[in-house]
Amino acid sequence: MTTVSEPEFRTDPAAPAGVPSEARAAAAPAAAAVERLTGVQTLTFAKALNLAMADAMEADSRVLVFGEDVGTLGGVFRVTDGLTARFGTSRCFDTPLAESGILGMATGMAMGGMRPVVEMQFDAFAYPAFEQMVSHVAKMGNRTRGQVRLPLVVRIPYAGGIGGVEHHCDSSEAYYVHTPGLTVLTPSTVADAYVMLRDAIASPDPVVFLEPKKVYFSKAEVDLDALRARYTAEGAPAGESSGGHDDGGQAAPSSTIGTAVVAREGTDATLIAYGPSVATAIAAAETAAAEGRSLQVVDVRSLVPFDDETVCAAVRSTGRAVVIAEAPGFASMAAEIAARVSERCFHSLAAPVLRVTGFDVPYPAPKLEQFFLPSVDRILDAVDDLQWED
Numbered sequence: 001m002t003t004v005s006e007p008e009f010r011t012d013p014a015a016p017a018g019v020p021s022e023a024r025a026a027a028a029p030a031a032a033a034v035e036r037l038t039g040v041q042t043l044t045f046a047k048a049l050n051l052a053m054a055d056a057m058e059a060d061s062r063v064l065v066f067g068e069d070v071g072t073l074g075g076v077f078r079v080t081d082g083l084t085a086r087f088g089t090s091r092c093f094d095t096p097l098a099e100s101g102i103l104g105m106a107t108g109m110a111m112g113g114m115r116p117v118v119e120m121q122f123d124a125f126a127y128p129a130f131e132q133m134v135s136h137v138a139k140m141g142n143r144t145r146g147q148v149r150l151p152l153v154v155r156i157p158y159a160g161g162i163g164g165v166e167h168h169c170d171s172s173e174a175y176y177v178h179t180p181g182l183t184v185l186t187p188s189t190v191a192d193a194y195v196m197l198r199d200a201i202a203s204p205d206p207v208v209f210l211e212p213k214k215v216y217f218s219k220a221e222v223d224l225d226a227l228r229a230r231y232t233a234e235g236a237p238a239g240e241s242s243g244g245h246d247d248g249g250q251a252a253p254s255s256t257i258g259t260a261v262v263a264r265e266g267t268d269a270t271l272i273a274y275g276p277s278v279a280t281a282i283a284a285a286e287t288a289a290a291e292g293r294s295l296q297v298v299d300v301r302s303l304v305p306f307d308d309e310t311v312c313a314a315v316r317s318t319g320r321a322v323v324i325a326e327a328p329g330f331a332s333m334a335a336e337i338a339a340r341v342s343e344r345c346f347h348s349l350a351a352p353v354l355r356v357t358g359f360d361v362p363y364p365a366p367k368l369e370q371f372f373l374p375s376v377d378r379i380l381d382a383v384d385d386l387q388w389e390d
Helices: 045-059 083-087 099-111 123-137 173-177 190-202 224-228 277-290 308-318 333-348 366-372 376-384
Strands: 040-044 063-067 092-094 115-119 153-158 183-185 207-212 219-223 261-264 269-273 295-299 302-304 321-328 354-358
Touching: 040 045, 040 190, 045 063, 045 083, 045 115, 045 190, 063 099, 083 092, 099 115, 099 123, 123 153, 153 190, 173 183, 173 207, 173 302, 173 333, 183 190, 190 207, 190 219, 190 224, 219 224, 261 277, 261 308, 269 277, 269 308, 269 376, 277 295, 277 321, 277 376, 295 308, 308 333, 321 333, 321 376, 333 354, 354 376
Parallel strands: 063 092, 063 115, 115 153, 153 207, 183 207, 269 295, 269 321, 321 354
Antiparallel strands: 040 219, 183 302, 261 295
């Protein structure tokens, strides 16, 4: 008779302060169940995600959360903290370290009418599940001519800025946006963290939800009652959307899916960013303002479907554009944005569209990441290169 020992859990040197370095099985129980916060609150990005899942689970019994360490530990970044205590182990539970199995199980559950929300813990940990994602999750709706749809969400903490090592700081969005059939979202603000995750969970189609790790503990004041008012009693937004690369497949106006936003007004040039790069773009715009230059910032936030209308209107208003992203630049989302803007705004451009991205190398060691990531200085250098007559 073979004795099966308890599986070892990944330990992670990039985890925030307070995360045990011992095996996850020995981790202390998660904190008290998620409290019902109301009104105006100062929340972290991580807490907004936590409340979005809790509210969706409360509104719809078909919603469940599972993945690596999301139950007892409450997630490496505590994003699922308290969900197991509140909803029980049948609604929020830990899985083995088998990403392909996690997504395969989620696919079957979604086919059976559930709305699973799975966490892959870190960006590069999701790669073992890529075959499931590309061969089944993205194609099931098309394969069945729309008769079988997969309302599931794959949460992936991604990108750098936390001093992590390789396999913990990848910007892997290009793999997903290149796969027709997937909706790909990446919020950058606390309010969007809540609303976009609720919209993702309500979507009838699969959503890859990329969470920028370095903003997990950023804070902002939000009106939770106003955010919750967007949703019906069933927990779904007034409009649902499906993913894909069809420019006409935009979400209903009430949904954030398929919509970009202007994060800062400006008149001289447009900075186009998403996820972890939005805050850097805004910081660059603030520095430029002190030097007498007005830079607009657009937060793409929905990578697929892509909001050409908002992005291109912004670029046409300034005539110059710089695309900013942490991922390596070759064959990237930044390259796609630059191409779309160039094709649609050619006669409005005063200079070529430029990009500020990560370099085309594997993610560097923690002490070197500051040189790899887009910075205020690199962005402003690109702005200076936009063929100004003066």
